[in-house]
Every structure is written in C-alpha cells, then in structure tokens.
Amino acid sequence: MKPVLSLSNVTRSFGPIEVLHGIDIQLHSGEVHALIGENGAGKSTTMKVMSGFLAPSSGTVCIDGDPVRLTSPAQAEEAGIVMIHQEFNLAAHLTVTENVFLGREMRRGPFLDHAGMRKYTQALLTRLHCNASPDARIADISVPDRQMVEIAKALSRHARVLIMDEPTAVLTARETEVLFQQVDRLKAEGVAVLYTSHKLGEVRRLADRVTVLRDGSMVLSDCAEGMTEDQMATAMVGRDLSDLYPPKRKGGGDVVLSARDIRVPRFVEDASFDLRQGEILGFAGLVGSGRTELMEAVAGLRPRDGSVTVNGATLPADRMRPAIQAGLVYLTEDRKESGLLLNKSLRENLTLLALERFSHGLIDRKAEDAALDQAIADWDIRIPHRDVLAGNLSGGNQQKLLLAKTMLTQPRIVIVDEPTRGIDIGTKQQIYRFIHRLADEGLSVIVISSELPEVIGLCDRVIVMQRGRIAGQVAGADVNERAIVRLAMGLEGEAA
Amino acid sequence: MTATAEPRQAPRRRINLHAIGPLAALGVLLLIGIALNDNFLSYSNLTNVLARSAFIGIIAVGMTFVITAGGLDLSVGSMAAFVAGVMIMVMNALLPMMGQGVGVILVGILIGLVTGLFGGAINGLLVTRARIEAFIVTLGTMGIYRSLITWMADGGTLSLNYELSGVYRPVYYGTVLGVSWPIIVFALVAIAGEITMRHTRFGRHCAAIGSNEQVARYSAVNVMRVRMATYVLLGLLVGVATIMYVPRLGSASAATGLLWELEAIAAVIIGGTMLKGGFGRVWGTVVGVLILGLIGNILNLTDLVSPYLNGAIQGIIIILAVVLQRGGIRSN
Numbered sequence: 001m002k003p004v005l006s007l008s009n010v011t012r013s014f015g016p017i018e019v020l021h022g023i024d025i026q027l028h029s030g031e032v033h034a035l036i037g038e039n040g041a042g043k044s045t046t047m048k049v050m051s052g053f054l055a056p057s058s059g060t061v062c063i064d065g066d067p068v069r070l071t072s073p074a075q076a077e078e079a080g081i082v083m084i085h086q087e088f089n090l091a092a093h094l095t096v097t098e099n100v101f102l103g104r105e106m107r108r109g110p111f112l113d114h115a116g117m118r119k120y121t122q123a124l125l126t127r128l129h130c131n132a133s134p135d136a137r138i139a140d141i142s143v144p145d146r147q148m149v150e151i152a153k154a155l156s157r158h159a160r161v162l163i164m165d166e167p168t169a170v171l172t173a174r175e176t177e178v179l180f181q182q183v184d185r186l187k188a189e190g191v192a193v194l195y196t197s198h199k200l201g202e203v204r205r206l207a208d209r210v211t212v213l214r215d216g217s218m219v220l221s222d223c224a225e226g227m228t229e230d231q232m233a234t235a236m237v238g239r240d241l242s243d244l245y246p247p248k249r250k251g252g253g254d255v256v257l258s259a260r261d262i263r264v265p266r267f268v269e270d271a272s273f274d275l276r277q278g279e280i281l282g283f284a285g286l287v288g289s290g291r292t293e294l295m296e297a298v299a300g301l302r303p304r305d306g307s308v309t310v311n312g313a314t315l316p317a318d319r320m321r322p323a324i325q326a327g328l329v330y331l332t333e334d335r336k337e338s339g340l341l342l343n344k345s346l347r348e349n350l351t352l353l354a355l356e357r358f359s360h361g362l363i364d365r366k367a368e369d370a371a372l373d374q375a376i377a378d379w380d381i382r383i384p385h386r387d388v389l390a391g392n393l394s395g396g397n398q399q400k401l402l403l404a405k406t407m408l409t410q411p412r413i414v415i416v417d418e419p420t421r422g423i424d425i426g427t428k429q430q431i432y433r434f435i436h437r438l439a440d441e442g443l444s445v446i447v448i449s450s451e452l453p454e455v456i457g458l459c460d461r462v463i464v465m466q467r468g469r470i471a472g473q474v475a476g477a478d479v480n481e482r483a484i485v486r487l488a489m490g491l492e493g494e495a496a
Numbered sequence: 497m498t499a500t501a502e503p504r505q506a507p508r509r510r511i512n513l514h515a516i517g518p519l520a521a522l523g524v525l526l527l528i529g530i531a532l533n534d535n536f537l538s539y540s541n542l543t544n545v546l547a548r549s550a551f552i553g554i555i556a557v558g559m560t561f562v563i564t565a566g567g568l569d570l571s572v573g574s575m576a577a578f579v580a581g582v583m584i585m586v587m588n589a590l591l592p593m594m595g596q597g598v599g600v601i602l603v604g605i606l607i608g609l610v611t612g613l614f615g616g617a618i619n620g621l622l623v624t625r626a627r628i629e630a631f632i633v634t635l636g637t638m639g640i641y642r643s644l645i646t647w648m649a650d651g652g653t654l655s656l657n658y659e660l661s662g663v664y665r666p667v668y669y670g671t672v673l674g675v676s677w678p679i680i681v682f683a684l685v686a687i688a689g690e691i692t693m694r695h696t697r698f699g700r701h702c703a704a705i706g707s708n709e710q711v712a713r714y715s716a717v718n719v720m721r722v723r724m725a726t727y728v729l730l731g732l733l734v735g736v737a738t739i740m741y742v743p744r745l746g747s748a749s750a751a752t753g754l755l756w757e758l759e760a761i762a763a764v765i766i767g768g769t770m771l772k773g774g775f776g777r778v779w780g781t782v783v784g785v786l787i788l789g790l791i792g793n794i795l796n797l798t799d800l801v802s803p804y805l806n807g808a809i810q811g812i813i814i815i816l817a818v819v820l821q822r823g824g825i826r827s828n
Contacts, residue, residue, distance in 0.1 A: 301714065320716040330714075338714040341707045343774060352704055352715045355697050362695040405715075 002065040004029050004192045005050060005081060005161045010059035012045050017384070020045050021217045022059070027161055027192040032183060034207035034224065035196045037236055038424030039394035040382075042216040043196050047163050050194065051083035052076030080160035084150045086169060086422075092139040096132055097121040100153045124152040128182055144175040151182060162186065164195040168202060169422050172287050172450075180206055198424055200229040212236055237426040244429050245457030246436040253277035256444050257328065257413050259298055262306040267293035269468045271306075275413065275446060280439050282459030282479075283448040285488050290468040291448045292333060295415045299323050299330035310413065324353075327412035331402060333421060333448070335395070339402045342391030346383065347372050349390045349401060354408035375404035380430060396427030403434065414438060415446040420454060432458055452481050466490045517820045518767050518783040521813070525790045533797040541793070543676060547668075549789035550678035551576075554737040556760040556781045557689040558730035562630075563764050564693070564776030565726045566706035567623065570634040572734050573756030574641035575615045579738040580748035581645045583608045584654045596659045604664075608742070609735040615641070616731015620724040638757065646750040653749040661746040668743040678740045685733065689778040702726060706773025762810065763788055766817040787813060 003026035012020040020042050027033055037043050048054040049061065052070035060067045063079050070076045073083070090099050097114075100121045106113040121134040130148035132141045138149065147167060154162055168176045183193055183206060197203055203210060203224070210227055212220040212235040220235040257275040262268055268290040275281050283291045297304035300320040308315045310326040323329070332338040340349050351358050351368050358367050375381065379400040383393065390401060399419065406414065416435070420428045435458065439445055449455050455462055461475040464487035471487040474480075529536040555572050562569050587604040594600045615637070622633040648654060656664065670677055693699035701722045704712040713719050742748070765771055766787055767780025788810055795803045 321718075324716055332714050337708070338710050341704060341711050341774075344703070344707055348700065348703075352700070352712075352717070355700060359697045362691070363697065363700065365695075 001028065003027055003062075004064060006062045006065075007046070007049065007056075008060050008062065010046075010049060010056040010061065012049060012054060013057045018057070019216045020049070020056075023049075023213075023218055025194075025211055025218075025221070027194055029160070029190045029192050030187055031208045032187055032193045032195060032206055033209045033211065034203040035194055035211050035213065036198075036200070036203060036232060037213035038426050039396040040215075041213040041236070041424075043213055044165065045216075046213065047083060047165060047194070047196070050076075050161075051081055051163050053083070077157050077159075080158055081163065082154040082157055082159040082161070083163040084147075084154060084165065084167065086165045086167075088146050088150055090138045090146060090149060093137060095135050095137055096125070096141070096149050096152075097134040099138060099149060100124065100134075100156050102153075104157075120156070121152065124155055125149075127155075128152055129178070143170050144172075144178065147171070147179065148182070151186075155186075159191060161192045161194070164193065166196055166198070166422065168197055168199060176202065198422065200232050200425075203232065204229060214238055233425050236424065244425070245432055248460070253279075256311055257298075258309045259294075260307045260309075262294060262297055262304055262308070264290070264293045264297045264302055264304050267468055268297065268304075271465075271468075271470050273463055273470065273473075275444050277444055278439055278442050279461065280435065280445045280447060280459045282455040282462035283446060283465060284450075284452065284455045284462050284484050285465035285471075287450055289465040289488070291465050292417055294465070295330055295417060295446065295448060299328060299415060301330065324409050324411070327410075329353075329406050329409055329411040329414055331406050331414065331416045331419065333417035335398050335402055336391075340390045340398055340405075343389055345387060346381075346390060346401060347386075350375055350405050351408065353405055354410075357408070371408065375401070375408075379404045379434070396423045399423055399427070399431065403431070411443070413444045413446075415448070417448045418450065419447065420449070420451070428454075452484060455479075455484065456481060464488050515768070517817070518780050518787065521766075521817075522783050522787055522790070525787060525794065529790060529794045529797070532794065532800065536794070536797060541797070543679065545786075545789045545793045546679045546682070547676050549785050550682040551737040551741050552756060552759045552763060552788070553682045553782065553785040554685050554733050554740070555730070555756060556763040556785050557685050557778055558726075558733035559760045559764050560689065560693065560767070560769055560776045560778050560781045561699075561702055561726040562730050563761070563769055563771060564699075564706050564773055565702040565723055566709065566773030567630040567723060567726060568634065568761070569619060569630065569727065569730055570757050571615070571619060571637040571641060572730065572760060573753040573758075574638045574645070575612065575731065575734050576738045576741065576753035576756060577645040577748055577750070578641040578648075579608050579611045579615070579735055580742050580752055581648045581654050582611050583738065583742055584656045584748055585648065587660055588657050591657050591660060596657070596663060598663065600660060601664050601667075604742075605739045608739040609732060612731045612733070612735025612738065613728060614731070615734065616728040617724075619731065620727030623727065624720040624724050642750065645748060645752065649749050651750070653747050656742065656746040658746075661743065664743040664746070666743075668740055681736065681740060685736065686778060686782045689781075693776060693778045698722065698725065703774060703776060706770075706775070708774075759788060759810075762814045766814060768817075771818075784817075 006026040007023050010020060010023045011018055023046055035043050035046060045054065049056050052073045052075055055071065061070060062068065068079070091102065094102070097118050101117050106117050118134050125132060125134065125148065128148050128151060130145055132145040132148065138146060167179060171179060187193060195206070207224040210222060210224045210232060211218060212232060214236060254277050255274045256277045260272045262271040271294050285291050293302060296302045298308050300315060300318060300323040303318045310328055313326060315323050315326060336342060347368050350372055358364050372386070376383065381397050381400045381404065383397065390398060393401065419431055435445055435447065447455065447458055456479050459479065461473060462479050462484060463473040464471045464484055466488055467490070471490065474483045535541055559569060559572065583604045586607045587600050590600050590603060619634055619637055622628050623630050667677055672680060701712065701717045704715065704717055705719055705722055709719055763784035764781050766784035767777060767782070769776040769780060791809050791813065792806050795801055795806050795809070
C-alpha cells in the first residue's frame with residue numbers, strides 16, 4: 001500500500017546550518033506514527049516540512065506516491081494534511097462554530113449559513129464526544145475542549161493526515177485518555193496520524209510506529225511493538241539513562257519557611273506547611289488543585305490571608321520584592337507567558353529579576369555580559385550565538401535560562417513549578433541534577449510537579465493537595481505512587 | 497532550533513535596516529535640502545529648524561517612554577495648551593502683587609511644571625489604578641484640556657501682559673554661545689532620555705513591561721509604578737516644552753499645541769520605537785523629530801511642492817517608516 005504522505009531524503013537548512021539530515025518517513029492510512037526526540041532534535045522542523053510551513057532544502061515530499069511541492073499550509077490543507085500546533089490556532093473571541101469554519105464559511109446566497117454551520121459543528125463535536133457547545137466562545141471553554149475543537153476543525157477540512165505537536169502536554173491523565181480514544185477512532189476511520197510527545201508511556205500506548213530523531217538525523221524507525229521506553233529514551237539521548245534521578249538524599253535541618261493558614265479566595269483554603277533547610281519538598285496533586293496559586297501567594301505574587309515567615313521574619317502579602325530580599329523566589333510554570341521576554345535578548349532576560357545587582361545608577365553592561373557567560377557555562381545553555389532572542393531557544397534551554405535568571409538573586413529558598421514541562425529527557429536529567437546540587441549546597445527547594453515519577457524520584461517529602469486543601473503528606477520510604485494518588489483523588493487524608 | 501555551536505562566536509551582524517533607516521532618511525533629506533537651496537545649510541536656518549522642533553522634541557522624548565512601556569498619550573497637545581493658559585493667567589494675576597520682574601516669571605515656570613506633572617499623573621492614575629485603556633483615557637483628557645483652554649480664553653486668545661512678555665522673551669529668543677535656549681534644553685532632555693532608556697533600570701523595566709506585562713510582574717517589576725512614572729515624566733516634559741513655548745508668542749488659544757500629540761507620536765514611530773511597546777530608543781525619536789522638522793523647512797524654502805502639502809509628505813514618511821520597520825524585524 002502506498003503511504004499517504006512520505007518524506008524521502010529530506011534535508012532542511014537555515015542559512016548555512018543544516019538542521020535536518022536525510023529524513024525518510026512514511027505515514028500510512030490508519031496508522032499512528034510517533035515522532036520523538038529531544039528538544040532541538042528536529043521534530044518541529046520535520047512537522048513543518050510535512051504541513052507546508054517550510055519547504056525542504058532538498059529531497060522530496062510525496063502524497064499518495066506522487067511528488068508534490070507544498071508551498072503553504074493552505075495548500076497542504078487542501079491536500080488533506082492538517083497540523084495542530086501546541087499553542088492552538090484558535091481565535092479566542094469567536095465561537096466554536098466560527099472557529100471551525102474560519103476562512104471557509106458556509107454560505108446561503110450572499111449571507112452566512114449560521115444554522116447549517118452550527119449543525120455541522122454540533123455533529124462533529126458529538127462524533128468526538130465533546131460536550132462543548134458550538135456557540136461557546138473559545139475563551140470560555142477548557143483546554144481539552146479547545147483541543148477537540150482543533151480536531152473538529154481538522155476533520156471539517158477532511159483531513160487524511162493529522163499532525164499533532166505534543167497534544168498531551170497541557171492535558172491531565174483523564175483528558176489524555178479521552179484524546180487517545182479519539183485518536184483510536186480516527187485511526188479506525190483511516191486517518192494517518194503523526195504525533196510527538198515527551199511522554200514515552202503514551203507513545204507505547206498509542207503508536208504503531210516510532211521514529212526517533214537525534215540532532216536532525218533519524219536514529220531509529222521501527223514498529224512500536226516490542227520497543228521499550230528505555231530503548232526509546234536511549235535512542236533519543238544517545239546514552240544510557242538508567243540513572244535519570246540522582247541518588248536520594250537525607251534532607252532536613254531547621255525550619256526556614258513556615259506558611260500558616262494560607263487562604264487564596266477561590267483557590268486555596270487553610271494551607272499550612274513547613275520547609276526545612278536543605279530539603280527537597282514536593283507538591284503533588286491534580287492540575288487545578290491549587291498548588292500554583294498557593295506558591296504564588298507564598299512568593300508574594302497574589303493577595304492572600306494567613307502568614308508566611310522566612311527564618312522567623314514575616315513576609316507582607318502580595319509583594320514580591322520583600323520575598324526576594326528574604327531569599328525566597330518562585331519559578332513560574334509558564335515559561336512563555338510569565339517567565340521570559342521572548343522577543344528580548346538573553347542578557348536582558350537573565351538580569352531582569354536581579355537588575356539592582358547590576359545597577360549602580362547606571363546598568364553595568366560588562367557585568368551583565370559576564371553574568372551571561374557564567375550562566376551559559378553553569379547551566380549548559382546551548383545557543384547558536386549570543387544575540388539570539390529568548391523565544392528562539394528550545395524549551396529546555398529556555399527553562400535553563402529561567403533557572404539561571406532566578407538563581408541570580410542568590411536565593412536560599414527556591415520554589416520551582418513544573419520545572420520539566422515540555423522538556424526532553426536529557427535536559428530533564430540535567431535539571432534534576434541542578435535541583436539536587438542546590439539542596440546539597442544547603443538551599444531549600446519546593447518542587448511542584450504533575451509527573452508522579454518526578455516527584456517520587458526527586459523529593460525527600462511530598463505534600464499532596466486536593467481541591468485547594470492540603471490532603472496530607474508522605475515522607476521517606478512512604479513516598480510512592482499509590483499513596484500520592486490516593487491523597488490526590490481524595491480517597492484518604494484530611495480533605496476526604 | 498538549537499545548534500551546539502560555540503556560543504562565544506556571534507555571527508557578523510548584517511546591516512540592520514531597522515537601525516540605519518531613520519538615519520539614512522535624515523541624510524537623504526539633508527542632501528535634498530542642500531541641493532535645492534543654498535541657504536539651507538546656513539547657521540540661522542538650521543538653528544531655526546531646531547528651535548521650532550524643540551517643543552515637539554521634548555514631548556516626544558517623554559512619549560518614547562510611554563510608548564515603550566506599552567502605553568499611549570493623545571492628550572499632550574491639549575495639555576500643553578492648557579498649561580500655557582494656566583501659566584499666563586497666573587502670571588497676569590500675580591503681576592499687580594509682585595510687580596513685573598523675574599519673580600513672576602519664576603512662579604509662572606514653576607506653575608507650568610507642576611500643572612504638567614499633575615496632568616501626567618491624572619492620566620497615569622486613570623490608566624494604572626482605574627485600569628482604563630490608555631487610548632480612551634487620553635482621548636478623554638485630550639478633549640477636556642482642549643475644551644478648558646477654549647473656555648479660559650473665552651473662545652479667543654489669552655495674552656501675557658506686554659511688559660512681562662518682554663522679561664520672559666529671552667527664555668525662547670536668548671542664546672548661550674550662539675545657541676538658543678530651546679535647542680539647549682532639547683539636547684539636554686534628549687541626552688538624559690537616551691541614557692535613562694539604555695542604561696538604567698527604569699528604561700529596562702519600561703521595555704520589559706511593554707514586551708510582556710505578565711513576565712515583568714513575575715520578575716518583581718512594579719508594573720503600576722513604572723507605568724505611572726512614564727506618564728508623570730511625559731507630563732513634566734509637556735510642562736518643560738510649554739515654559740519654552742509661552743515666551744515665543746506670549747499667548748495661548750484653542751489652536752495652541754494643535755496636533756502636537758500626533759507629531760510627537762509620529763516622531764517616536766519614525767525613530768524605530770515599536771507602537772505596541774517593548775522596544776524604544778530615544779536617539780531614534782530625536783532623528784524622527786528632525787526628519788519631520790526638515791520636511792517642513794525644505795518645503796518652505798523651495799517652491800517644488802506647495803507647503804500646504806507638508807502634512808501629506810509627513811504622512812507618507814510615517815507610513816514608510818513603519819513598513820521599513822516591519823521589514824527590519826522580519827530580517828532578524
């Protein structure tokens with residue numbers, strides 16, 4: 001059988017640098033093909049070549065075995081190839097129906113056929129088991145529903161090839177399962193799906209074929225059957241990753257941070273906890289359980305009731321500067337919207353938080369440059385050149401830059417929120433080492449994470465939140481998946 | 497894409513249209529001026545252009561900060577007229593008590609600065625505390641100030657007492673080492689502005705807020721205070737421009753400062769500052785002011801094009817500048 005879409009010996013260069021070397025991929029109808037690799041391995045570029053956003057520098061793209069030149073996404077869509085971006089391509093203020101038909105509205109005479117479009121959209125949503133109303137505005141529906149709208153949009157364009165860039169990065173476990181059922185259904189209908197993810201467990205669950213990219217080359221392409229997660233990870237990184245997490249450590253000196261009866265309206269109720277010196281404390285729980293809001297309140301980024309004391313001194317609410325001066329910093333989970341100025345240079349990003357250290361009336365540009373050199377070396381930030389904008393870095397390097405930026409304030413207490421979201425496994429390992437090194441140097445660290453293996457592998461003690469309350473905590477040998485899940489689901493603990 | 501090349505080796509910079517554009521345009525204008533009129537390069541003509549541009553220039557420097565921080569101020573022209581009116585009324589009222597002398601003038605100058613400062617603070621408070629869009633707030637205050645000055649002048653002209661005008665005159669017409677005061681003040685404001693924008697935390701914070709307010713907030717930047725400061729600074733500079741302007745004509749009317757806001761914004765944009773914020777440069781604004789000033793001057797000196805078409809040519813330059821800017825960014 002001919003593949004629906006195939007790349008043969010495709011290369012792509014940006015300026016003098018070739019970033020894709022001789023890629024051969026065939027997508028077959030009714031097959032889910034997983035494309036995996038570290039950040040910067042060339043996954044995005046490959047997907048963009050497939051969906052017409054980028055033209056290949058050499059090699060051929062074939063549809064149904066015939067060579068084609070895709071010069072625009074619109075042309076690719078015409079041929080039935082639709083890409084769903086990680087950051088969705090939906091107009092937030094338009095309704096679901098308006099988004100599905102955006103650019104190809106149905107008409108009756110000179111006027112829009114509202115009823116017809118609505119009916120068609122409703123049928124699509126029903127087919128996808130999505131409960132969102134066709135009349136709801138995108139801004140008002142949940143993230144997984146938005147994803148379904150994207151898929152509905154793709155289906156309305158009669159997609160034969162669906163390319164999905166990390167569709168599960170923003171979904172909870174349950175939402176992921178719903179998405180997978182949809183993918184299975186699409187597969188049964190004969191759609192070819194190409195999908196990327198950093199979650200290898202999902203790849204095992206979903207994919208029929210797996211292609212691994214490393215540094216722009218294909219290192220492996222095979223049936224998913226019989227391939228283990230370890231094999232995938234090893235192929236991606238090119239080295240053995242058996243020691244993903246550093247060895248467990250003994251933590252716990254004096255209490256350095258003490259939060260009492262923290263209340264954030266609508267998000268957090270009566271949360272109290274202590275953090276000890278040299279400790280790595282995990283905060284687990286479902287997305288939306290109030291972990292981020294609690295920590296933002298502790299760090300002075302949100303109004304709150306209740307008291308926060310650092311080394312005995314009380315911090316004022318809703319002011320960040322005093323917290324930083326007391327040595328407490330918070331690293332946001334949202335690198336792109338809250339963490340970095342994507343259209344600014346690395347230097348301006350690096351020093352923004354600790355700018356007073358570089359400024360004696362006037363900003364000391366030399367000291368800033370020296371700090372950037374130091375950060376690039378210390379945090380292993382990989383960049384093509386120093387003038388690159390922060391937005392052009394890969395996710396992993398952005399995260400490292402954000403860490404470097406935060407650490408410039410020389411904190412004693414570091415709160416990191418989802419430190420490895422959307423990051424490849426090799427960089428994850430580096431970040432785990434960094435966090436351990438901080439604790440070994442006597443700093444205290446709080447890690448918020450939705451990935452249980454990460455919390456279990458990294459933390460000395462884990463506090464679990466459920467629906468805005470602290471449901472309980474586990475420590476030492478009791479830190480295991482079952483105990484955490486039971487607390488997070490409200491099956492036991494104070495909130496049950 | 498991440499390449500693991502040596503980070504130290506920055507590639508050779510391409511010639512950046514975005515940076516060079518305004519300067520090149522200024523150079524072309526100078527060449528045109530020289531070619532068309534022998535008198536163009538004369539000292540008196542050039543200082544005349546500079547002195548006339550100084551008012552817009554001083555305001556445009558302040559506007560650069562407001563726009564860089566993601567704001568906008570449409571009220572500066574009306575505010576200048578209002579400040580001028582208040583100054584003239586106060587000085588005329590004080591004349592019987594204090595007699596004609598430098599004292600009245602100094603009080604008038606102080607009133608001018610304070611009124612500008614307050615005007616800016618009102619805009620700033622409405623934007624930061626009441627959280628109303630800058631465009632709406634300043635559209636409103638623009639109308640309010642314009643209406644107030646018309647009312648204060650009773651539809652006519654407010655004139656400064658004749659004797660006082662004589663005392664005040666040197667502030668516009670006086671010179672130091674052959675350079676007139678407005679030019680000196682404009683230069684000082686521009687230099688201070690350039691240093692503030694490029695080399696201080698305030699400038700960096702303005703760009704950060706304009707680039708992404710949320711990121712700035714998470715980076716412990718006091719967004720409200722910085723944004724407030726940009727409007728107060730602009731108001732103060734409107735005051736400075738006005739105290740240079742009043743001695744020029746010695747009067748204020750409903751037509752004073754008309755369309756200054758658009759000229760100031762145009763100068764900022766021509767200079768390469770991004771209208772949506774996040775990036776600003778004061779030297780570019782100065783170049784923008786000079787470009788606008790020279791166009792008017794060249795049209796006045798030559799009979800190639802009617803001076804009545806001044807606005808049309810300025811309009812073309814503004815649109816062209818933005819088109820070039822976009823090209824410059826894309827090539828990055």
